[in-house]
Amino acid sequence: MASKTSVSRKIKNRNSGKHVPTVDTTQARSNMEVLRMCLKDLGWKEYGSGSSADADIYWNSATFQQGNRNYTSTSARVNKFPGMCDLMRKTNLTRSLNVMRMLFPDEFDFYPKTWFLPEQREQFQDDADSIHKKDRRRHRPLTTFIVKPSDGSEGAGIYLIQDPTHCNVPNRPHIVQEYIDRPLLMNGLKFDIRIYVLILKLDPLEVLLYDEGLVRFATVSYQPPSNKNLHEAFMHLTNYSLNKRSATYKHALDEKQTDASKRKLSIVWSQLGQLFSKNEIEQTKEMIKELVNKTILAILPELRVQYASELPITRKQNRCFQIIGFDILLTDQLKPILLEVNANPSLRIDFDHVNEAGKFVTEPSAIDEDIKKSLVLETLKRVIKCKQNRKLSESNDEMMTQEDKKVIHHQTEAHSKIAVKHVKKTHYDTQLSACDSDSSSCISEELSNKEQQYQTGKESQNSNENTTSGASDSMLIDDNINFSTLDPSMTITGEQNVIQSSVNRTDMAADTPITNPIKLFKIIFPSTSQTKYQQMFLPEKIAFIYIELVVKRGYKAMTNWPFRNLAKICDLVDQSTTMISIDMLYTQIFYKLKQYDSQSPATGLDFPAFIEAFFLLSQRKYSNSYTLLDSATELLKTCIRHLDPSVDEPA
Incomplete structure (x- = not known):
C-alpha cells in the first residue's frame, strides 16, 4: 500500500511541473457546451468570466474583436481571424472568387455565375434576357435564378425567380445566381454537404480538412423549377434551420441513422457508393479538396490585409486559427458546386423543436455531438501543438543568434578565414569558451536538450532534401563572399545577416507541418501537387504591396497620393499612361466604390478596389499581353523591383 502511495505521489509531483493548457471561454457563448466537454476530456483549464490571466487559447463565438480584448501583447492564439466574417459575406466572397476567375477562368468554374444587386441590376436583367433567348431557341426550360441577401443566414430572405423583373431588392446588398436545377x-x-475546414496558420498557409461532415436534406421531393413550385422552399432549399420546421423533417435518433434529414457525411458517401463507382466517389472528394484550396487562396490576400491591420506586422502571422464551414452541392454528374462559406458554422450539439404537448424544447443531438465534439477536440490539440512548436523555434532562434554573433566576434578578432568544413567545430569551441568566461551567457540545460533534439531531427530531414544550410553557415565566416551575387533579400551586412540566417533556419523548423497523424484531420494545403497553385498566389503578392503602401503607414485605405506615388516610383508613367489618366482611373474606381458600398472607407480604396485598379492599370501599361494574368504578372514584377526587393518576384 505504501509503495502504491509512493508511486502515486511521484506521478503527481512529475505532472505538477507540467504546463496545463488554458482556454479562455469568456466569449464562447453558443460554443460553450461542446468546448467544455472537450476541455474536460483533455484535462485542460478553463478561464471564464472575470479571469485576468492570459490564456493559451482564446475562443470566441463570432469575431476576432469580440469582447474588445487586446491581443497585440500576448502570445495566445485566437480562434478567429480579423475580418473573416466580412470576407465570407456573399458579396465579398463572390468578389474574391471573381478576381481569381478573371485570372484563371478554367479553374474557378465551381461557383455559379453571380451578379451583385443593386449594383448590377441592369446588367443582370440584360444577361437574363439573353440567357432565356438561348433557352427558347434550344427548346429547354427557362433558366431559374436564386436571390440571396449578402449577410443572410439560415435560409432567410432567399427566393427563386425566372422573370428578372421580379427581383425585389431594397438597399440591402444581395447576390443573384444561376440556380443549379440538376442536383x-x-x-x-x-441535399447539400457541410464540410468543416481548419485554417491552422497563415505563415506558411496550412489548411486541414475534417474527414467527417453533415449532409442536410430538403423535405419535399424535388421537381425541376417552374412557376408552379418556385415558392416551395422545402423542395429547393436545404438549410437545416428552414427544413426543421417542415412536417416531414426526420430528426436523427442516433448518429448512425441512414434515413434522417441530417446525416453523417461518411454514411452518405457509403450510400452513394451503391450508385456510383469507387473511382467516381474518390474523384469527387478530390474535386472538393481543390474547391476548398482554391477558395481559401481567393480570400487569402484580403485575409492578410485584415491581419496586418489588427496585429503587429513584426509578428509571424500565426496568431489566429479558424474553423470555417463550406456548403457544397453535388450535381447529378457528381460535380461539387460551392454554395457559400460560413465563417461561424454552428457548433451547437443540441436542437430545438416543438414536442407533442406543443411546447418548445431543446434536446441533445447525438449526430451533432459525435461530429462537432471530435472537430473541436482535434482542433484544440492541433493548435496547442503548433503553439508549443512555435515557442521551441523561438528559443532555437534566440540561441542560434547568440551563437552566430559569438562566431563573428571570434572570427573578427582572429582575422582568420576558416573553411566551411570547420564551421560546426567553430560553433562548439566558441560556446565552450563563452561558458568558461561568463557563466551567465550559457544556455539553459533544457534549451540545450531541445536544441539537440531539433538539430537531430533537422539533420535527419536534410539527409533526404537539398538544403542551403551549408551556404548559410559559410556566409557567417567567409570575408570574401561577393554579396552582389546573392539574392537581394540576403544582401545585408553584419548583424542583420546573422539574424537573417538564423531566421531562415528557424523557419525550417517552425514552418514544417506537423506530420504526426491526427484523427479525422487531413492536411490539404500544402498539397502534394502544390505547383498547380503556384500562380494563384499572385493576388496575395499584390496584397503585400497594399500592406507596404497603406497598412504599414497607418492608413485605413489607399488615398490618391500613394496611388500616384506607386505609379511614379514604379516608373509607370509614360506617353501611353499619363499621370492624368492614373488620376482618372483612381477617381473612377473610388466613386464606383462609394456608390454601391456604404461600408467602404471614406478616405480611399480598400483592397478589393485597389486590386481592380491594379488590373486595369496593368492592362493599360501592358496592352500587348495575351491575358489579364500576363499583364498583372508583368506589373507586379515591375512594382516589386521598385518597391521591395525582399518580396519574391512571381515565377
Whole structure:
C-alpha cells in the first residue's frame, strides 16, 4: 500500500511541473457546451468570466474583436481571424472568387455565375434576357435564378425567380445566381454537404480538412423549377434551420441513422457508393479538396490585409486559427458546386423543436455531438501543438543568434578565414569558451536538450532534401563572399545577416507541418501537387504591396497620393499612361466604390478596389499581353523591383 502511495505521489509531483493548457471561454457563448466537454476530456483549464490571466487559447463565438480584448501583447492564439466574417459575406466572397476567375477562368468554374444587386441590376436583367433567348431557341426550360441577401443566414430572405423583373431588392446588398436545377438526388430529395475546414496558420498557409461532415436534406421531393413550385422552399432549399420546421423533417435518433434529414457525411458517401463507382466517389472528394484550396487562396490576400491591420506586422502571422464551414452541392454528374462559406458554422450539439404537448424544447443531438465534439477536440490539440512548436523555434532562434554573433566576434578578432568544413567545430569551441568566461551567457540545460533534439531531427530531414544550410553557415565566416551575387533579400551586412540566417533556419523548423497523424484531420494545403497553385498566389503578392503602401503607414485605405506615388516610383508613367489618366482611373474606381458600398472607407480604396485598379492599370501599361494574368504578372514584377526587393518576384 505504501509503495502504491509512493508511486502515486511521484506521478503527481512529475505532472505538477507540467504546463496545463488554458482556454479562455469568456466569449464562447453558443460554443460553450461542446468546448467544455472537450476541455474536460483533455484535462485542460478553463478561464471564464472575470479571469485576468492570459490564456493559451482564446475562443470566441463570432469575431476576432469580440469582447474588445487586446491581443497585440500576448502570445495566445485566437480562434478567429480579423475580418473573416466580412470576407465570407456573399458579396465579398463572390468578389474574391471573381478576381481569381478573371485570372484563371478554367479553374474557378465551381461557383455559379453571380451578379451583385443593386449594383448590377441592369446588367443582370440584360444577361437574363439573353440567357432565356438561348433557352427558347434550344427548346429547354427557362433558366431559374436564386436571390440571396449578402449577410443572410439560415435560409432567410432567399427566393427563386425566372422573370428578372421580379427581383425585389431594397438597399440591402444581395447576390443573384444561376440556380443549379440538376442536383444529385437521394430518394428523390435534394441535399447539400457541410464540410468543416481548419485554417491552422497563415505563415506558411496550412489548411486541414475534417474527414467527417453533415449532409442536410430538403423535405419535399424535388421537381425541376417552374412557376408552379418556385415558392416551395422545402423542395429547393436545404438549410437545416428552414427544413426543421417542415412536417416531414426526420430528426436523427442516433448518429448512425441512414434515413434522417441530417446525416453523417461518411454514411452518405457509403450510400452513394451503391450508385456510383469507387473511382467516381474518390474523384469527387478530390474535386472538393481543390474547391476548398482554391477558395481559401481567393480570400487569402484580403485575409492578410485584415491581419496586418489588427496585429503587429513584426509578428509571424500565426496568431489566429479558424474553423470555417463550406456548403457544397453535388450535381447529378457528381460535380461539387460551392454554395457559400460560413465563417461561424454552428457548433451547437443540441436542437430545438416543438414536442407533442406543443411546447418548445431543446434536446441533445447525438449526430451533432459525435461530429462537432471530435472537430473541436482535434482542433484544440492541433493548435496547442503548433503553439508549443512555435515557442521551441523561438528559443532555437534566440540561441542560434547568440551563437552566430559569438562566431563573428571570434572570427573578427582572429582575422582568420576558416573553411566551411570547420564551421560546426567553430560553433562548439566558441560556446565552450563563452561558458568558461561568463557563466551567465550559457544556455539553459533544457534549451540545450531541445536544441539537440531539433538539430537531430533537422539533420535527419536534410539527409533526404537539398538544403542551403551549408551556404548559410559559410556566409557567417567567409570575408570574401561577393554579396552582389546573392539574392537581394540576403544582401545585408553584419548583424542583420546573422539574424537573417538564423531566421531562415528557424523557419525550417517552425514552418514544417506537423506530420504526426491526427484523427479525422487531413492536411490539404500544402498539397502534394502544390505547383498547380503556384500562380494563384499572385493576388496575395499584390496584397503585400497594399500592406507596404497603406497598412504599414497607418492608413485605413489607399488615398490618391500613394496611388500616384506607386505609379511614379514604379516608373509607370509614360506617353501611353499619363499621370492624368492614373488620376482618372483612381477617381473612377473610388466613386464606383462609394456608390454601391456604404461600408467602404471614406478616405480611399480598400483592397478589393485597389486590386481592380491594379488590373486595369496593368492592362493599360501592358496592352500587348495575351491575358489579364500576363499583364498583372508583368506589373507586379515591375512594382516589386521598385518597391521591395525582399518580396519574391512571381515565377
